[in-house]
Amino acid sequence: xxxxxxxxxxxxxxxxxxxxxxxxxxxxxxxxxxxxxxxxxxxxxxxxxxxxxxxxxxxxxxxxxxxxxxxxxxxxxxxxxxxxxxxxxxxxxxxxxxxxxxxxxxxxxxxxxxxxxxxxxxxxxxxxxxxxxxxxxxxxxxxxxxxxxxxxxxxxxxxxxxxxxxxxxxxxxxxxxxxxxxxxxxxxxxxxxxxxxxxxxxxxxxxxxxxxxxxxxxxxxxxxxxxxxxxxxxxxxxxxxxxxxxxxxxxxxxxxxxxxxxxxxxxxxxxxxxxxxxxxxxxxxxxxxxxxxxxxxxxxxxxxxxxxxxxxxxxxxxxxxxxxxx
Amino acid sequence: xxxxxxxxxxxxxxxxxxxxxxxxxxxxxxxxxxxxxxxxxxxxxxxxxxxxxxxxxxxxxxxxxxxxxxxxxxxxxxxxxxxxxxxxxxxxxxxxxxxxxxxxxxxxxxxxxxxxxxxxxxxxxxxxxxxxxxxxxxxxxxxxxxxxxxxxxxxxxxxxxxxxxxxxxxxxxxxxxxxxxxxxxxxxxxxxxxxxxxxxxxxxxxxxxxxxxxxxxxxxxxxxxxxxxxxxxxxxxxxxxxxxxxxxxxxxxxxxxxxxxxxxxxxxxxxxxxxxxxxxxxxxxxxxxxxxx
Numbered sequence: 264x265x266x267x268x269x270x271x272x273x274x275x276x277x278x279x280x281x282x283x284x285x286x287x288x289x290x291x292x293x294x295x296x297x298x299x300x301x302x303x304x305x306x307x308x309x310x311x312x313x314x315x316x317x318x319x320x321x322x323x324x325x326x327x328x329x330x331x332x333x334x335x336x337x338x339x340x341x342x343x344x345x346x347x348x349x350x351x352x353x354x355x356x357x358x359x360x361x362x363x364x365x366x367x368x369x370x371x372x373x374x375x376x377x378x379x380x381x382x383x384x385x386x387x388x389x390x391x392x393x394x395x396x397x398x399x400x401x402x403x404x405x406x407x408x409x410x411x412x413x414x415x416x417x418x419x420x421x422x423x424x425x426x427x428x429x430x431x432x433x434x435x436x437x438x439x440x441x442x443x444x445x446x447x448x449x450x451x452x453x454x455x456x457x458x459x460x461x462x463x464x465x466x467x468x469x470x471x472x473x474x475x476x477x478x479x480x481x482x483x484x485x486x487x488x489x490x491x492x493x494x495x496x497x498x499x500x501x502x503x504x505x506x507x508x509x510x511x512x513x514x515x516x517x518x519x520x521x522x523x524x525x526x527x528x529x530x531x532x533x534x535x536x537x538x539x540x541x542x543x544x545x546x547x548x549x550x551x552x553x554x555x556x557x558x559x560x561x562x563x564x565x566x567x568x569x570x571x572x573x574x575x576x577x578x579x580x581x582x583x584x585x586x587x588x589x
Numbered sequence: 590x591x592x593x594x595x596x597x598x599x600x601x602x603x604x605x606x607x608x609x610x611x612x613x614x615x616x617x618x619x620x621x622x623x624x625x626x627x628x629x630x631x632x633x634x635x636x637x638x639x640x641x642x643x644x645x646x647x648x649x650x651x652x653x654x655x656x657x658x659x660x661x662x663x664x665x666x667x668x669x670x671x672x673x674x675x676x677x678x679x680x681x682x683x684x685x686x687x688x689x690x691x692x693x694x695x696x697x698x699x700x701x702x703x704x705x706x707x708x709x710x711x712x713x714x715x716x717x718x719x720x721x722x723x724x725x726x727x728x729x730x731x732x733x734x735x736x737x738x739x740x741x742x743x744x745x746x747x748x749x750x751x752x753x754x755x756x757x758x759x760x761x762x763x764x765x766x767x768x769x770x771x772x773x774x775x776x777x778x779x780x781x782x783x784x785x786x787x788x789x790x791x792x793x794x795x796x797x798x799x800x801x802x803x804x805x806x807x808x809x810x811x812x813x814x815x816x817x818x819x820x821x822x823x824x825x826x827x828x829x830x831x832x833x834x835x836x837x838x839x840x841x842x843x844x845x846x847x848x849x850x851x852x853x854x855x856x857x858x859x860x861x862x863x864x865x866x867x868x869x870x871x872x873x874x875x876x877x878x879x880x881x882x
Contacts, residue, residue: 296680296682298682298685298686341862342862342865345862345865345866346865349865350681351681351682352622352681352682352685352824353820353865355622355682355685356622356816356819356820356861357820357861357862357865359813359816360813360816360817360857360858360861360862361858361862363813363854363855363858364855364858364859364862367851367852367854367855368852368855370851371851371852497809498693501689501693504686504689508686537701538697539697540693540694540696540697540700541693541694541697541698543690543693543694544690544691544692544693544694544695544697545690545694546690547686547687547689547690547693548669548670548687548690548691548694551670551673551674551679551683551684551686551687551690552670552673552674552687553673555674555679555680555683
């Protein structure tokens with residue numbers, strides 16, 4: 264127990280959860296076969312909006328974070344409405360460019376404090392531990408200090424958000440909406456011919472991805488209590504992309520696995536930090552060459568399901584072929 | 590003042606055009622956006638710098654060396670990151686992701702090899718100034734303009750008239766038909782990637798001369814600008830890349846000259862976002878989408 268309460272591990276867990284949320288954000292857009300490289304940009308919009316609202320306007324934290332998500336969503340409309348008419352590459356480049364524009368704007372605005380970034384953003388942990396102290400537990404319980412209780416509460420809240428998003432994504436894939444997404448991903452023309460309003464659904468998926476990325480940004484801002492324009496540059500966008508590429512983007516578990524692996528591995532392989540980016544690059548190339556569907560795909564899940572339940576399956580029952588996606 | 594800025598803009602724009610040509614060539618033939626092009630460009634700049642400073646080569650042989658280095662990198666990238674994907678049917682986003690991998694690999698390799706600090710070419714060329722009718726043109730600007738326009742004209746001619754150029758255009762038109770008609774498309778693809786990367790490497794030296802600062806992160810910034818030009822001119826359109834590059838260069842110089850200098854790097858993508866609303870297929874792009882790979 265003492266081991267787990269170590270602030271280092273607690274922080275690692277919060278980062279894993281935030282990265283998993285980012286993984287879901289890229290999964291949502293990818294579930295229609297669209298590649299958005301702007302998630303780092305949307306994340307920064309969410310982070311700065313939420314941080315500025317709490318810092319300058321005194322908006323409470325629980326309202327500021329969703330507002331950050333909404334701001335990201337609003338900006339997604341500017342990019343999304345023209346680009347979702349075109350094919351995927353336009354969206355990828357336009358979103359990448361969007362991230363760059365946002366970074367340059369943040370770097371130059373006065374209110375965002377330029378290259379120095381925003382510091383002393385109201386911290387979620389401090390707020391929660393104050394709340395817990397006000398609840399009459401200022402001394403902590405069972406040897407756990409009030410600060411640690413605050414961190415635990417943060418982790419719980421984040422886990423709750425992540426759990427909700429996973430639940431949402433899982434429900435989505437079996438809903439009418441999710442089937443429309445899957446149809447667009449498999450073949451956009453065929454989907455359009457079968458009467459699916461592809462533009463509407465593609466935009467919707469893009470908005471959802473931007474909203475979740477904005478939320479993740481807001482949460483990250485209130486956990487690290489410092490944000491700067493450098494945190495959301497090209498490398499961040501590539502890192503988020505890596506979650507989906509490594510883990511797979513067929514099922515929601517894929518990017519989550521990717522996020523967990525890519526957050527934990529650098530901590531375990533400390534000696535390799537200098538080569539981190541090189542390793543990331545090599546992973547992207549190798550995954551595309553040998554396993555473009557990622558570590559987890561629908562067939563892997565089906566395989567494990569049959570192995571675990573050990574029920575003999577009727578041959579060919581589950582063979583819904585889908586085009587492999589990055 | 591206006592004409593002076595225009596000349597500066599054209600000089601800058603011609604290097605952008607050269608970078609964008611590399612993107613466009615690869616897109617035209619392979620139908621992929623090569624995200625590693627900016628990093629190949631950056632490597633070209635460093636190789637040219639090393640040749641010029643450590644080996645005391647003239648600027649022209651350094652340029653040639655950088656182009657060869659670019660071509661070698663292009664060959665390696667094609668072998669390792671693109672060919673394995675072509676063998677199997679993957680979505681069109683897979684090569685994009687694969688080249689993003691190459692780009693961050695090369696960037697961090699450059700950080701390790703050359704160090705993070707900005708380096709510069711010996712300033713023997715920048716010092717010479719010519720005055721033509723009240724306009725100041727430096728020797729560097731003349732070299733850049735001459736080389737980039739020379740390369741662009743040579744490329745146009747080569748693509749239009751020579752046998753190899755024709756086979757590249759045939760492959761770009763339709764890879765299967767070209768194959769049936771006896772074009773060795775595999776060879777054409779390798780050749781195109783190498784040619785595009787050589788142009789990128791050459792552009793690296795020219796930009797290094799123009800800005801006098803070469804650093805590993807310049808690949809991303811300049812790569813982004815090349816991408817912007819690619820969209821601006823229309824995907825896979827060679828004329829579009831040239832004109833788009835010049836336009837972007839001029840727009841940037843004027844944005845610096847008339848006030849908003851710190852937003853310079855956002856100009857390119859501001860352009861794109863505007864263009865996506867007005868004319869999403871690019872200035873010279875055709876409305877039809879190109880199919881196949």
